[in-house]
Every structure is written in C-alpha cells, then in structure tokens.
Amino acid sequence: MYACYADSGYLRFTYEATDFSPAKAYDYIIIGGGTAGCPLAATLSESYSVLLLERGSSFNKSVLYERNVFQNLLAANDNDSPVQTFVSEDGLQNARARILGGGSMINGGFYSRADDYFYNNAGIEWDMGAVERAYEWVENSIVTRPTRLNRFQTSFFNGLLESGVDPDNGFTFDHVQGTKIGGSTFNDSGIRHGAVELLNNANPENLDVLVHAMVDRVIFSTSDSLGN
Ligand SMILES: Cc1cc2nc3c(=O)[nH]c(=O)nc-3n(C[C@H](O)[C@H](O)[C@H](O)COP(=O)(O)OP(=O)(O)OC[C@H]3O[C@@H](n4cnc5c(N)ncnc54)[C@H](O)[C@@H]3O)c2cc1C
Numbered sequence: 001m002y003a004c005y006a007d008s009g010y011l012r013f014t015y016e017a018t019d020f021s022p023a024k025a026y027d028y029i030i031i032g033g034g035t036a037g038c039p040l041a042a043t044l045s046e047s048y049s050v051l052l053l054e055r056g057s058s059f060n061k062s063v064l065y066e067r068n069v070f071q072n073l074l075a076a077n078d079n080d081s082p083v084q085t086f087v088s089e090d091g092l093q094n095a096r097a098r099i100l101g102g103g104s105m106i107n108g109g110f111y112s113r114a115d116d117y118f119y120n121n122a123g124i125e126w127d128m129g130a131v132e133r134a135y136e137w138v139e140n141s142i143v144t145r146p147t148r149l150n151r152f153q154t155s156f157f158n159g160l161l162e163s164g165v166d167p168d169n170g171f172t173f174d175h176v177q178g179t180k181i182g183g184s185t186f187n188d189s190g191i192r193h194g195a196v197e198l199l200n201n202a203n204p205e206n207l208d209v210l211v212h213a214m215v216d217r218v219i220f221s222t223s224d225s226l227g228n
Contacts, residue, residue, distance in 0.1 A: 010199035010209065014058050014100070017213035026051040026208075031215045034102020038195040039138070041209070042202040050207045055214040056082060056098035058196075063105045066190035072106055080212075082106055100211055101196030104142075104185060109192065111143045111183035115175040135173070141201070142193035143183040145171060157181070 026049045030037050033054030041052040060082045062068050062075075073095050076083040082099035083106050097103045113135055119126055149157060160179040161168055169180035185193050199209065 008200070009204070010196065010202065011058065013202070013204050013207050014199075014209040014211060017053075017210045020208070020210055022051065022208065024049075029053065031218070032102065033100045033196075033209060033211070034097060035104040035195045036102075038101060039134075039198045041207055042198050042200075045202040045206040048206065050202075052207065052209045053213040053215055054100045054209065054211050056080070056100060056211065058100045058209075058211045060099055060105075063099065063101075063194075064192050066109065066186045066192065069106070069108060100199075100209070101194040104194040105192065105196065107185075109185040111139075111173070111185055112175055113173050137201075138198070139173065139183065142185055142195070142197055143173075144185070144187045144193075146181060146184050147188055149181065 028041075028044050028048055029051045030041050030044075031053050033041070033052045033056075037052060037054070041050050044050045057080055062072055063082050072081075072083050075081055076085040076095055078084070080098075082097065083095050084098045085093065085095050088094050095106075097106050099105050119128075119131075146153075157179060165179050167178045169176050169178050171181040173183050187193065199207070
C-alpha cells in the first residue's frame with residue numbers, strides 16, 4: 001500500500017463503527033486510538049481482550065508526507081479531516097488530532113525520550129527495565145535517526161547554540177540540557193511513521209479497533225447486562 005502502511009496488518013481487525021455490532025464483552029475498552037491508545041491496546045492485547053474506539057478515520061493519505069504538515073493544519077474542518085481545530089478554555093485557537101494514530105499522525109515528528117524529572121516526580125514506582133524495552137520497541141518500530149538536517153533545521157540548531165543553549169549534544173534520544181539532534185518519526189524520504197503502526201504488533205485474536213466511533217459518555221455499572 002503506502003510506505004508507512006507497508007505492513008498494515010492492523011486493518012484486519014479495524015472496522016467502521018456502523019458496520020460492527022460487538023456481541024461480546026471486553027476486558028478493556030480504550031477510548032481514543034491516538035499516540036497513547038494504540039500502543040496501550042497492542043500491549044494489553046497480549047494477555048487481554050481489548051476494544052479500541054477512535055472517532056476519526058483509519059487512514060488519510062495526506063498525513064503521510066512531511067511536506068503536508070502545515071497544509072493539514074490549515075485544512076482542518078468540522079467533518080472528517082485528520083486535524084480538528086478548537087478553541088482552548090483560555091481562548092487560544094489550537095489544533096488536535098482526529099485519526100487513528102492520533103497526534104503522531106499530524107504532528108511535527110520530533111521524537112525524544114522523557115525527562116528524568118518526569119520519572120522522579122510522577123509518583124509512580126517505575127519498572128525502568130520495562131520502560132527501556134518500551135522505548136526500544138517504539139524507536140525500532142517508527143523512529144528514524146536523521147542522517148542530515150535540512151536548511152531550516154540547520155539554521156535552528158545553529159541559532160540555539162549561538163544564543164547560548166549549550167552544550168551541543170549531537171544526536172541523542174535522551175532528554176538533555178542544551179541543543180541536540182533528536183529522533184524523527186519521518187524517515188529520510190519525508191514519509192511519516194506513527195503510533196498506528198504499533199497496532200501491527202497486537203494479538204489480532206484479542207483486539208477489535210473501531211473507527212468513526214465517537215464516545216459520547218461512559219456508563220459505569222456494577223452488574224453486567226445479564227444482571228450478574
Ligand atoms: C500540530 C502539533 C504538532 C506537534 N508536534 C510534536 C512533535 O514534533 N513532537 C512531539 O513529541 N509532540 C508533538 N505534538 C504533541 C503530540 O503529538 C501529542 O502530545 C500526543 O500526540 C498526544 O498523545 P495522546 O495519546 O495523549 O493524544 P492523541 O494522540 O491526540 O490521541 C487522542 C485520540 O483520541 C481520539 N478521541 C478524542 N475524543 C474521543 C472520543 N470522545 N471518542 C473517541 N475517540 C476520541 C482523537 O481522535 C485522537 O485520535 C504536536 C501536537 C500538535 C497538535
């Protein structure tokens with residue numbers, strides 16, 4: 001198919017919401033098939049049954065190309081575009097994703113690991129071995145180490161150093177002080193890779209993905225539909 005979707009195995013278990021009537025219960029239901037929702041669904045499907053609900057479409061060719069990033073933002077509308085504009089509560093015009101893969105399918109593609117500050121202050125006892133394996137999974141699946149910087153990136157890089165944002169760390173995925181060259185979810189040909197591809201690692205027996213599935217409300221119940 002297309003470069004980023006060469007292994008689009010996830011389409012085998014992706015359905016239009018209107019064509020699908022779930023006749024079973026799931027261990028987990030994830031609302032939002034975005035940057036976090038896709039890898040979460042794939043990971044949980046190793047051991048549990050999972051339903052992933054995404055309000056946007058499963059694919060849009062325009063998001064594939066780096067050259068389209070700004071065009072996609074400008075083409076945002078109220079219907080089914082992969083980008084939706086909104087006004088934040090404090091009145092700022094903003095944009096958010098509406099497509100399987102979420103923000104990873106419309107964003108600037110810059111990739112970096114999180115700051116140590118986050119791990120130290122999140123209030124979670126991390127299994128850092130699992131964190132490392134998760135990073136490696138994502139980096140080996142959808143992240144490219146850039147082999148060259150374009151003119152804009154070179155100017156930006158040099159500008160930061162000249163204005164004192166140092167040291168020059170060269171290339172690293174780590175979050176470090178100073179200026180660095182990070183990873184990119186665009187490959188060297190300007191083709192986007194995104195979180196949607198992580199669904200290809202899911203257990204297809206355990207995962208159903210619905211698109212154009214807008215969740216309106218969540219009803220929690222202490223009994224199932226049979227009254228148990
Ligand atoms: C223009 C832009 C450029 C950016 N550039 C970068 C960058 O270069 N590097 C970087 O690291 N970050 C960047 N970001 C930020 C990054 O993309 C986001 O922080 C990240 O994608 C958020 O992930 P998420 O899983 O929390 O949400 P999302 O990826 O947005 O996923 C949420 C998903 O939930 C779906 N959804 C929402 N409500 C419902 C509902 N009621 N029912 C069903 N589905 C629903 C949405 O359609 C969406 O697919 C950028 C963001 C934007 C907007």
